[in-house]
Amino acid sequence: MAATRQGRGPVWAQIADELRARITDGTLAPDSQLPTEAELTARHGVARATVRQALTALVNEGLIVPRAPRGYFVRHRQPLFYRPQQEFRPQPETPEMDRFMMEHSAEGREPRQDIEVSIVDPPADVKKRLKLGDGELAAVRRRVRYLDGEPFNTNDSYFPLSMVQNTEIMRPADIARGANEVLAEAGYPQVRLLDEIYVRMPSPDEIQRLKLAPGTPVSCHICTGVCPDGTPVRVVVNILPGDRHVIVYERNGMNAADR
Structure with a gap:
């Protein structure tokens, strides 16, 4: 030829x-x-x-x-079904496993996660969403989640340091009942969530953390949790490689009045 x-x-x-x-x-x-x-x-x-x-x-x-x-x-593709709308469903009872680990252990896949906690001057976009003033710091829980040894996504949760500095959120370990429940116990229940989804190319840090091949796009899901008085208490940045995820939303059908 x-x-x-x-x-x-x-x-x-x-x-x-x-x-x-x-x-x-x-x-x-x-x-x-x-x-x-x-x-x-x-x-x-x-x-x-x-x-x-x-x-x-x-x-x-x-x-x-x-x-x-x-x-x-x-490549053997076995995508993760990512369901943002299930953020507040009950936590699993097994202390050593969060929602992610419980679900995917049940699917026969081997999950694990690495957790780091630090005090930071957060990125400008996170600081703006949390309405932090000059000099105000945040606590961040940075997680890389794995399935069958492959990094599948990152989950970085930012909180105003003044709200969480004496809570379990500052410990680099899984929280069995969930960080949302810890916030509620501290007097900061979340009653409203703002979800933003961006599709873009990854940053160098994201490429390194997720071991991305050249040319792999990512979805960036940013979730901001708000208290009853309108105070933002949490910003979560999820990075989802496009070759490893299907984003799934479930919605109720419209009533005739909504059409």
Whole structure:
């Protein structure tokens, strides 16, 4: 097969298109091995560099993964169903497992999380949402959540330090009953939530924490919790890699009067 094919775009893109189609239609199943670089080079009559360009494009799309020295394999996608609307459902009773860990242990997947707690001068957008003044600090609980050893998302929760400095929120461990309940016990119940969802490319810090492949977009879900008097008491920043999540909302059907 010739190295150039008139009217069909670059040869590396054509090779990528062919492999992508075979992955999409199931001919190449999850975890199956792609033809080797040598096999693709011979099949298409091109230089190995051209084949590598095609394979790199598919890696960047999250369709395949390299497993040295064996070659390239179709990525086994098992997305996490992320449900923002279930934020305030009851916590699991098992102390060592939060909602995330309980759900996905039940699915037969192995969950874990890393938790760090620190006192910070928060980013400007978080400070604005929390309505903190100059010099006011925040406590942040930074979490990376894993499934089957792969980092799936980050969950960074910011609180005005003056509200939480003598609570469990300052301890780098899971809170069995949940940080929302701790806030309520401290006199700051949340009665209203503002959800914002942005889709963008990740920051360098997000790439490092989540081990993202080049070209992977993320959804950024920011949730601000507000007390009855309108005081914001919590800002949570969730970073969800686009190749690992499905965002699911459940809503009631409209009444005739709402149509």
